[in-house]
Amino acid sequence: MVRTLMIIPRLTVQTVFLALGQIWANKVRSMLTTLGIIIGVASIIAVVAALTGLRASVLSEFEKFGARKVFIDGRVPRELRNRINFRDVQLTLAELDAVEEHCPSIEKLTPMMMMAKSAEAGDTKLDGVQTTGIWPTWHDIEGRAVLIGRPFNEIDERERRDVCLVNEKLIEDLGLDRDPTTQTIRLSDRVFTIVGVVETVTFNIFGSGESNAEIFIPLATAMRLNPNGWINFAWAQMRRPDQAQDAIAEISTVMRKVRGLEGATPNTFEVRVIQQFIDGFNRVAGAVTAGAGGVVGISLLVGGIGIMNIMLVSVSERTREIGLRKAVGARPSVVLLQFLVEAVTLCLVGGAVGIALGQLMVLGIRNIPGADLGRAVAPAWVIVLSVGFSAATGIVFGMFPALKAARLDPIEALRHE
Amino acid sequence: MTIEIHQLEKIYRVGEERVHALRGVDLVIQRNEFVAIMGASGSGKSTLMNVLGCLDSPTRGRYVLNGRATHKMGAAALARVRNEEIGFVFQSFELLPRASALKNVMLPLIYSRFNWLEARKRAKRALERVGLADRIGHRPNQLSGGQRQRVAIARALVNTPSILLADEPTGNLDTATTREIIELFRQLHAEGQTIVMVTHEEEVADAALRIVRLRDGMVTSDHPTRRDPTHAAFLQNAARMAAEAAGEALPAGAE
Numbered sequence A: 001m002v003r004t005l006m007i008i009p010r011l012t013v014q015t016v017f018l019a020l021g022q023i024w025a026n027k028v029r030s031m032l033t034t035l036g037i038i039i040g041v042a043s044i045i046a047v048v049a050a051l052t053g054l055r056a057s058v059l060s061e062f063e064k065f066g067a068r069k070v071f072i073d074g075r076v077p078r079e080l081r082n083r084i085n086f087r088d089v090q091l092t093l094a095e096l097d098a099v100e101e102h103c104p105s106i107e108k109l110t111p112m113m114m115m116a117k118s119a120e121a122g123d124t125k126l127d128g129v130q131t132t133g134i135w136p137t138w139h140d141i142e143g144r145a146v147l148i149g150r151p152f153n154e155i156d157e158r159e160r161r162d163v164c165l166v167n168e169k170l171i172e173d174l175g176l177d178r179d180p181t182t183q184t185i186r187l188s189d190r191v192f193t194i195v196g197v198v199e200t201v202t203f204n205i206f207g208s209g210e211s212n213a214e215i216f217i218p219l220a221t222a223m224r225l226n227p228n229g230w231i232n233f234a235w236a237q238m239r240r241p242d243q244a245q246d247a248i249a250e251i252s253t254v255m256r257k258v259r260g261l262e263g264a265t266p267n268t269f270e271v272r273v274i275q276q277f278i279d280g281f282n283r284v285a286g287a288v289t290a291g292a293g294g295v296v297g298i299s300l301l302v303g304g305i306g307i308m309n310i311m312l313v314s315v316s317e318r319t320r321e322i323g324l325r326k327a328v329g330a331r332p333s334v335v336l337l338q339f340l341v342e343a344v345t346l347c348l349v350g351g352a353v354g355i356a357l358g359q360l361m362v363l364g365i366r367n368i369p370g371a372d373l374g375r376a377v378a379p380a381w382v383i384v385l386s387v388g389f390s391a392a393t394g395i396v397f398g399m400f401p402a403l404k405a406a407r408l409d410p411i412e413a414l415r416h417e
Numbered sequence B: 001m002t003i004e005i006h007q008l009e010k011i012y013r014v015g016e017e018r019v020h021a022l023r024g025v026d027l028v029i030q031r032n033e034f035v036a037i038m039g040a041s042g043s044g045k046s047t048l049m050n051v052l053g054c055l056d057s058p059t060r061g062r063y064v065l066n067g068r069a070t071h072k073m074g075a076a077a078l079a080r081v082r083n084e085e086i087g088f089v090f091q092s093f094e095l096l097p098r099a100s101a102l103k104n105v106m107l108p109l110i111y112s113r114f115n116w117l118e119a120r121k122r123a124k125r126a127l128e129r130v131g132l133a134d135r136i137g138h139r140p141n142q143l144s145g146g147q148r149q150r151v152a153i154a155r156a157l158v159n160t161p162s163i164l165l166a167d168e169p170t171g172n173l174d175t176a177t178t179r180e181i182i183e184l185f186r187q188l189h190a191e192g193q194t195i196v197m198v199t200h201e202e203e204v205a206d207a208a209l210r211i212v213r214l215r216d217g218m219v220t221s222d223h224p225t226r227r228d229p230t231h232a233a234f235l236q237n238a239a240r241m242a243a244e245a246a247g248e249a250l251p252a253g254a255e
């Protein structure tokens, strides 16, 4: 036993070199044999790297939204779907006032009333421009810079002034001056004075990667412009990012009270924080990883059967050699080890090729136009896992051929033709 | 005492049939003996050698090698005995075709306690002993038959075995090469090596100091070479033939 342990390291090194030599001598055969492992490893690396890149993009998008933001909207619960209409559950100004007043964790909020309007300036007309009614608090909550001019203020809201903020994209599309303040545009045949320009933001993940022309008007103005419209949702801002649980509880309590929902009646609204979106994404990413893991499992199984087959061929081709090795003193355990090491080496070479191929695929993924996966990278754990699984495949599927070799009778093996 | 076997039997099962290859062999071989085992084909010579070499285990009987009862050992222990106590030379050399002479000779040392450098040194020394110091990098297909058998002998000697077993070592060699190999065995024996060699050629057996003859799995005669009747007859015959040849070679009319 001690003897076996003593010669294992030396024998392993020798066997690894021997195996590498054989793999090199039979390049094509080895490649085909380990194809399952190569494909399995390459695909898990590519999938995990893509997900890592996607996660990085998504998280930074979420960060753009802001960690303190709370999303509130009206929603028809499943149970009441036949009895009430989505119009019945839309947020009202009274409800939002109550939330603002009675929720200590909420610092400020803004309703968001979204419409598609035709915008005209001079002879140019744009249809379906996204026009959003907001409170002045929107500036603090969204944090979008006002590049030129001024933000909205309380007076704009109180007096329902016909003023608007536009983004750079709209300036471009409507052919306005570089500094359009004091210029006017017509929205639904009303004339609005541009008071400021807000920066354009692009949402790569949820949008097309392109930015849209946007117009913002005071909420009160929007309600007058669109008397039958409704508040689509509201953004609230917590005082601190760690108050998510409190904020959700407080808003829910206030909303239920205002809406007179009692006992087991389900919420007719929804309160969400960014963390929930992140959790949701992580769940999806986890499911995709698990799915990819399944595919990889199957290809490793196929690869393993290939390995077993080639090792059985190797054992039968080298029966005389095995007989000789036994005749000069190789114990069964040593022969077993030798063939296991050979199988593992083969698998590890396949795994290494798979990792290299996977990294190439990652380079490709990074450069897929419009996919925003520039941060795709195979994390260390997936590489370690790939190496581990390759080695495990070698051990599991190399065991039977290795046992066969170890059990050969030296005399019979030497007589083998 | 080196080899002691008692009532050794070996029965092969081939389907329903049982082949009695050895039927109770008793044999004692002392240190530094040089024994030739002879007999007709199928008499059990190889079977006996395989048991002596711990490659095969007897069906019945006892085999004590250097005081250790090998017939009671398991596969791993037998492998160790093969590695440390026994050098085996095969009729068909059994070299690894893709390995150099040196690598071939180093093979047994892979499975023993030597590190690579020591193993290399020993293997070189063994190749020097068999006169192949200048061929260590050659592969088997770059060597003649005699040189291949020398490599195989070097491999058998490399771990300083207490006995060297050779099963028809000259069976695949021509007459000249056979003489060289026999000369090598004689020299090894002179240096103190215990040798047991199977042959069916009296000329080869002549190098040995003792001849054991087998027939149908039993020992039929066991004599020092000089006193073996069959061998004596062979020598007389050979001398007569040599004389006749010499006579014929004399010029006519010299009588």
Ligand SMILES: Nc1ncnc2c1ncn2[C@@H]1O[C@H](COP(=O)(O)OP(=O)(O)O)[C@@H](O)[C@H]1O
Residues within 6 Å of the ligand: B012, B013, B014, B019, B020, B021, B039, B040, B041, B042, B043, B044, B045, B046, B047, B048
């Ligand atoms: N593996 C085996 N299976 C069955 N019979 C065998 C086997 N090996 C040898 N024999 C038989 O045992 C007898 C002795 O064989 P062997 O020892 O090879 O003789 P020798 O070497 O003297 O020619 C022969 O009858 C042979 O056919």
Ligand SMILES: [Mg+2]
Residues within 6 Å of the ligand: B045, B046, B047
């Ligand atoms: Mg034979």
